[in-house]
Amino acid sequence: MNAxxxxxxxxxxxxxxxxxxxxxxxxxxxxEYASVEGxxxxxxxxxxxxxxxxxxxxxxxxxxxxxxxICLKESDKVIGSLGVExxxxxxxxxxxxxxRGREIGFVLAKDYWGRGLMPEAVEAVMDYLFxxxxxxxxxxxxxxxxxxSKRVQEKCGFKPYRALTxxxxxxxxxxxxxxxxINPKKNIKFNFSHPETLxxx
Numbered sequence: 001m002n003a004x005x006x007x008x009x010x011x012x013x014x015x016x017x018x019x020x021x022x023x024x025x026x027x028x029x030x031x032e033y034a035s036v037e038g039x040x041x042x043x044x045x046x047x048x049x050x051x052x053x054x055x056x057x058x059x060x061x062x063x064x065x066x067x068x069x070i071c072l073k074e075s076d077k078v079i080g081s082l083g084v085e086x087x088x089x090x091x092x093x094x095x096x097x098x099x100r101g102r103e104i105g106f107v108l109a110k111d112y113w114g115r116g117l118m119p120e121a122v123e124a125v126m127d128y129l130f131x132x133x134x135x136x137x138x139x140x141x142x143x144x145x146x147x148x149s150k151r152v153q154e155k156c157g158f159k160p161y162r163a164l165t166x167x168x169x170x171x172x173x174x175x176x177x178x179x180x181x182i183n184p185k186k187n188i189k190f191n192f193s194h195p196e197t198l199x200x201x
Contacts, residue, residue: 002086003100006065014124019068022061029078033109042146043107044168080108095190101137119155130183141178162197
């Protein structure tokens with residue numbers, strides 16, 4: 001089942017990054033990376049064609065309080081986001097009944113690709129969700145054309161869970177993979193439903 005989650009002022013520090021709630025003052029940084037063609041599209045959303053679009057999304061991030069701003073520790077510049085989202089198909093994925101988890105999603109500014117920053121951010125949030133909030137599992141997905149996201153998730157311990165056709169926020173449908181990571185501190189054995197899409201070993 002979907003765990004209840006809000007950031008509630010939580011700040012997570014890594015060697016190079018700070019993950020914190022978004023603020024209205026982040027608008028310029030947010031628009032800077034979200035307006036670059038090819039960044040949002042890899043995560044299934046259209047790059048922002050105006051700063052007003054970024055303002056609208058930023059306002060949603062702030063009000064919903066479930067998306068971390070990924071900031072460079074040295075400058076507090078926002079270079080990406082990491083959301084702790086509700087996973088879909090909760091009523092159909094009966095293996096998670098009685099267990100607490102969420103789905104994470106992330107995006108990083110193009111100028112910072114290839115530096116190992118995204119795995120650093122993802123691992124820190126996973127540790128918080130597993131160690132401090134005691135979640136049982138996490139899901140994370142990627143469109144099959146996004147090999148970078150696939151590598152990040154593999155590095156962070158996610159395993160292929162289901163092969164799905166996923167609808168993007170742009171209205172297109174893409175073949176994708178939903179990954180699963182079980183809290184390593186727990187000995188959980190799920191009884192998986194829907195074998196027609198299952199690829200977990």
